[in-house]
Amino acid sequence: MGTGTPPSPSGTAFEETRLHVFTLDYPHVQIPFEITLWILLASLAKIGFHLYHKLPSIVPESCLLILVGLLLGGIIFGAEEKSPPVMNSDVFFLYLLPPIVLDAGYFMPTRLFFENFGTIFWYAVVGTLWNAIGIGISLYGICQISAFGLTDITLLQNLLFGSLISAVDPVAVLAVFENIHVNEQLYILVFGESLLNDAITVVLYNLFKSFCQMRTIKVIDIFAGIANFFIVGIGGVLIGILLGFVAAFTTRFTHKIRVIEPLFVFLYSYLSYITAEMFHLSGIMAITACAMTMNKYVEENVSQKSYTTIKYFMKMLSSVSETLIFIFMGVSTVGKNHEWNWAFVSFTLLFCLIWRALGVFVLTQIINVFRTIPLTFKDQFIIAYGGLRGAICFSLVFLLPPAVFPRKKLFITAVIVVIFFTVFIQGITIRPLVEFLDVKRSNKKQPAVSEEIYNRFFDHVKTGIEDVCGHWGHNFWRDKFKKFDNKYLRRLLIRENQPKSSIVSLYKKLEIKHAIEMAESGMISKVPSSVSLSDYHEGKIKPLSPTEMENMREILTKNLYQIRHRTMSYNRHSLAADAGEKQAKEILIRRRHSLRESLRKTNSLSRERPAAANTKRFLSLPKNTKLPEKLRVRNKTSSRVGDSSDSELDAATTVLNLRPRAGKILRDQRLRQQRPLPEFRVEWKNEVDGSQDGRGEQQDPSTVPQPSIGFRQPLLTRPRFGTLSREDLTADHGSARPVPPPRLVRQASQGDRQRNKPENLPY
Amino acid sequence: MGVAQLCPGVPRALPHCWGVGQAQMGVPRVPAPVTSFLSLAVTSEQIEHLHRRFKQLSQDQLTIRKENFDSIPDLEFNPIRGKIVHAFFDKRNLRQESDGLADEINFEDFLTIMSYFRPIEMNMDEEQLDRFRKEKLKFLFHMYDSDHDGKITLQEYRNVVEELLSGNPHLEKESARSIADGAMMEAASICGPDQVYEGITFEDFLKMWQGIDIETKMHVRFLNVDTIAHCY
Numbered sequence: 001m002g003t004g005t006p007p008s009p010s011g012t013a014f015e016e017t018r019l020h021v022f023t024l025d026y027p028h029v030q031i032p033f034e035i036t037l038w039i040l041l042a043s044l045a046k047i048g049f050h051l052y053h054k055l056p057s058i059v060p061e062s063c064l065l066i067l068v069g070l071l072l073g074g075i076i077f078g079a080e081e082k083s084p085p086v087m088n089s090d091v092f093f094l095y096l097l098p099p100i101v102l103d104a105g106y107f108m109p110t111r112l113f114f115e116n117f118g119t120i121f122w123y124a125v126v127g128t129l130w131n132a133i134g135i136g137i138s139l140y141g142i143c144q145i146s147a148f149g150l151t152d153i154t155l156l157q158n159l160l161f162g163s164l165i166s167a168v169d170p171v172a173v174l175a176v177f178e179n180i181h182v183n184e185q186l187y188i189l190v191f192g193e194s195l196l197n198d199a200i201t202v203v204l205y206n207l208f209k210s211f212c213q214m215r216t217i218k219v220i221d222i223f224a225g226i227a228n229f230f231i232v233g234i235g236g237v238l239i240g241i242l243l244g245f246v247a248a249f250t251t252r253f254t255h256k257i258r259v260i261e262p263l264f265v266f267l268y269s270y271l272s273y274i275t276a277e278m279f280h281l282s283g284i285m286a287i288t289a290c291a292m293t294m295n296k297y298v299e300e301n302v303s304q305k306s307y308t309t310i311k312y313f314m315k316m317l318s319s320v321s322e323t324l325i326f327i328f329m330g331v332s333t334v335g336k337n338h339e340w341n342w343a344f345v346s347f348t349l350l351f352c353l354i355w356r357a358l359g360v361f362v363l364t365q366i367i368n369v370f371r372t373i374p375l376t377f378k379d380q381f382i383i384a385y386g387g388l389r390g391a392i393c394f395s396l397v398f399l400l401p402p403a404v405f406p407r408k409k410l411f412i413t414a415v416i417v418v419i420f421f422t423v424f425i426q427g428i429t430i431r432p433l434v435e436f437l438d439v440k441r442s443n444k445k446q447p448a449v450s451e452e453i454y455n456r457f458f459d460h461v462k463t464g465i466e467d468v469c470g471h472w473g474h475n476f477w478r479d480k481f482k483k484f485d486n487k488y489l490r491r492l493l494i495r496e497n498q499p500k501s502s503i504v505s506l507y508k509k510l511e512i513k514h515a516i517e518m519a520e521s522g523m524i525s526k527v528p529s530s531v532s533l534s535d536y537h538e539g540k541i542k543p544l545s546p547t548e549m550e551n552m553r554e555i556l557t558k559n560l561y562q563i564r565h566r567t568m569s570y571n572r573h574s575l576a577a578d579a580g581e582k583q584a585k586e587i588l589i590r591r592r593h594s595l596r597e598s599l600r601k602t603n604s605l606s607r608e609r610p611a612a613a614n615t616k617r618f619l620s621l622p623k624n625t626k627l628p629e630k631l632r633v634r635n636k637t638s639s640r641v642g643d644s645s646d647s648e649l650d651a652a653t654t655v656l657n658l659r660p661r662a663g664k665i666l667r668d669q670r671l672r673q674q675r676p677l678p679e680f681r682v683e684w685k686n687e688v689d690g691s692q693d694g695r696g697e698q699q700d701p702s703t704v705p706q707p708s709i710g711f712r713q714p715l716l717t718r719p720r721f722g723t724l725s726r727e728d729l730t731a732d733h734g735s736a737r738p739v740p741p742p743r744l745v746r747q748a749s750q751g752d753r754q755r756n757k758p759e760n761l762p763y
Numbered sequence: 764m765g766v767a768q769l770c771p772g773v774p775r776a777l778p779h780c781w782g783v784g785q786a787q788m789g790v791p792r793v794p795a796p797v798t799s800f801l802s803l804a805v806t807s808e809q810i811e812h813l814h815r816r817f818k819q820l821s822q823d824q825l826t827i828r829k830e831n832f833d834s835i836p837d838l839e840f841n842p843i844r845g846k847i848v849h850a851f852f853d854k855r856n857l858r859q860e861s862d863g864l865a866d867e868i869n870f871e872d873f874l875t876i877m878s879y880f881r882p883i884e885m886n887m888d889e890e891q892l893d894r895f896r897k898e899k900l901k902f903l904f905h906m907y908d909s910d911h912d913g914k915i916t917l918q919e920y921r922n923v924v925e926e927l928l929s930g931n932p933h934l935e936k937e938s939a940r941s942i943a944d945g946a947m948m949e950a951a952s953i954c955g956p957d958q959v960y961e962g963i964t965f966e967d968f969l970k971m972w973q974g975i976d977i978e979t980k981m982h983v984r985f986l987n988v989d990t991i992a993h994c995y
Contacts, residue, residue, distance in 0.1 A: 450946035
């Protein structure tokens with residue numbers, strides 16, 4: 001369409017135009033072009049920040065983005081001599097805010113959230129009310145002082161201003177708190193508050209705005225306002241929950257069209273947001289409720305890939321939104337819509353800080369009575385200090401009708417100053433303050449199976465005790481909900497409903513993760529497993545736990561097999577079960593082989609052990625096939641090395657790498673230097689030999705796949721454990737006798753023979 | 764240590780007639796003598812509530828036996844019900860010097876067990892907090908260590924995991940075992956691989972729970988007892 005000039009207006013002489021070879025038609029694409037440029041700019045800015053790696057830890061990204069926005073606004077202002085485009089409040093509320101809230105709601109730790117729900121709710125509702133009214137009234141008091149030239153601002157206007165500026169902003173809180181890693185409890189309090197206070201902010205804002213426009217205010221209006229609050233809050237949540245269930249139900253049937261599964265998640269949550277906005281309910285609460293409801297069920301219905309897609313897409317959207325918001329804030333600051341009044345602005349800032357601190361303090365004293373874990377002063381300080389204002393009040397202030405608010409520009413200026421102060425000063429200083437006050441940080445350990453077990457065990461203990469003493473605690477309600485959930489909801493909303501245990505799913509997750517890592521890397525992991533590393537003080541034995549090998553074997557066969565099976569499914573092959581097992585063994589063999597190779601290459605050895613000591617290790621041998629034995633052998637030797645086995649061991653013991661590595665690595669290296677290669681070989685051969693002896697008879701019956709075998713060996717590496725295991729092992733365990741070292745040559749050939757054989761298996 | 768120590772204002776005869784009825788329970792809150800764990804702030808109110816509950820469970824007898832716990836409906840659904848009930852009768856928890864299981868417990872013992880779940884006090888100092896925490900963890904440890912030998916062996920651990928997962932019929936035993944084994948390996952790593960490792964000792968257990976603030980989590984609020992009616 002842009003290839004020719006439009007025909008000249010009719011009526012005049014018909015001018016003939018030649019064919020244009022090359023035309024520029026900017027208005028045609030202006031809007032999408034500009035949007036793309038903005039988003040591109042935002043993303044490039046983000047890249048820029050992370051180039052200098054220390055920067056994000058000192059200055060939160062939000063500050064940098066605002067600075068970029070300021071720069072940009074300045075350029076536009078300078079170039080065009082008019083105010084740059086102000087962030088359209090509609091654009092903000094309808095397009096930029098939902099992705100951020102969705103992302104936050106979807107990944108919210110629900111358990112922690114509900115445990116602290118009372119506190120969060122208390123802070124959000126009563127705290128915001130307190131702040132709003134406090135700031136409004138005190139500002140009104142200031143306005144009464146005629147010296148400041150503010151007497152034309154009425155009480156209602158002040159109250160409205162107070163209500164919009166007291167809203168703690170989820171965007172800003174997220175942006176700042178994500179870097180400082182305070183403990184989850186604190187984080188959830190501040191963040192939860194910022195989400196839930198949307199309800200009260202919406203209500204107060206609309207209330208006071210309509211009051212400002214009404215001539216008289218009757219008592220009935222005040223009651224209407226209170227009723228409105230309940231409707232706004234509860235209505236928003238209900239819409240969210242309803243649409244969340246619908247979304248979960250929809251995903252139950254999407255197994256044939258996996259590709260559009262992620263779309264449903266986004267569509268339904270966005271739908272909940274705009275539906276709530278349509279009724280002037282709280283959109284933020286709706287989308288949060290929808291995301292939290294959807295999360296549990298959708299996660300089980302969608303495929304792994306869809307889940308990953310959802311996760312990444314959500315994060316991407318929210319990241320882009322956040323960046324854009326801050327840049328726009330910077331851009332919108334520059335311009336002619338400001339009115340500066342020292343008194344108003346400074347007192348606004350002062351009152352914001354004072355009332356927030358007072359509010360948190362007073363409210364905490366009250367809520368501590370009901371809390372099981374009282375909040376300390378440090379917590380209170382962080383909560384008060386973390387009450388950051390951001391883009392929500394910014395947009396709300398732009399939405400003020402100028403007819404009713406002749407001093408709108410003053411408000412805008414004041415809001416901007418407060419936002420800048422909180423984002424810059426509080427945002428930058430909160431990290432050193434957190435460190436100075438020694439606030440409990442979150443420990444980002446890897447999730448540990450044993451921890452999960454403990455937690456679950458503990459939950460049950462607590463529930464049990466609560467039942468015994470007849471008390472309804474949190475656990476009681478949670479249990480009741482879980483039962484209801486299992487009985488009705490999960491049956492309805494989840495496609496293949498199998499009762500799920502968090503322990504098992506965590507364990508499986510870890511297994512799969514490590515199996516994938518192993519399969520991808522194809523190398524020994526560099527991280528020594530702390531179990532395999534034992535402290536080699538001279539003369540001390542580091543027995544390798546047979547169970548580790550067993551573990552490894554089991555996990556590998558189970559999960560590597562599964563993973564391979566997954567990929568195979570795309571080939572429309574259906575592997576017969578036994579073929580699959582063979583394949584699994586094959587995989588294991590190859591694994592072993594490659595590990596062995598890399599072992600040899602790296603020539604990393606260590607560990608001397610007196611030959612006698614070696615024997616203890618052979619106590620319990622895996623009963624299965626030569627394969628596992630190979631594995632075991634490999635494992636032992638590799639564990640000697642201290643690093644190779646980790647890849648396998650890591651599968652089972654992901655979380656075992658808890659100890660500081662440096663010391664071990666150093667020790668490894670030290671030992672490695674001391675140990676020559678041949679000894680390594682010797683040990684290896686020993687094990688092969690020993691294992692051969694011990695289990696020759698056992699191999700055939702035990703060629704069944706691993707799951708049925710289970711673990712018969714004890715987990716831990718102690719010889720004593722070995723003996724224990726011997727006791728509780730069944731007859732087919734075989735008696736592994738320690739075998740004296742020598743016979744190098746023969747062993748070597750044996751080993752080779754063994755090695756070669758499995759490789760001849762059809763792949 | 765008896766209940767008399769808890770409530771010094773109460774006449775010594777009271778422990779014997781707990782079952783009969785508590786006449787004067789208006790005992791002031793007891794300041795804590797440092798040596799007695801139990802006497803730290805179990806208020807008279809709480810004692811009253813618990814006593815009422817005890818009477819319900821024991822059906823107005825003086826002691827409770829294992830069978831009495833069957834009358835709690837919600838407990839049926841708890842996968843580790845056995846261990847919980849067992850914990851009540853475990854002599855180590857009851858602070859008796861001997862070992863093994865008691866056949867029946869009286870109110871004092873009941874209180875003793877319940878005291879493990881007291882909420883943390885704001886005015887506790889470091890040493891008290893530490894002791895507090897250790898006591899709670901010891902309670903949990905005894906639940907794991909069923910054969911009372913002071914160590915959690917692999918078999919016991921497996922037992923625990925199997926019980927925990929027993930609510931899930933689809934789970935194979937091997938999965939439970941592999942999970943238990945994985946967890947034990949973790950334990951071995953934390954607890955130092957250079958000793959002879961027979962099982963998780965209490966010290967190791969402490970280490971493992973280090974990251975989790977058990978003293979704040981492990982409590983039940985004894986306040987709201989109107990819900991007792993539910994037990995029937």
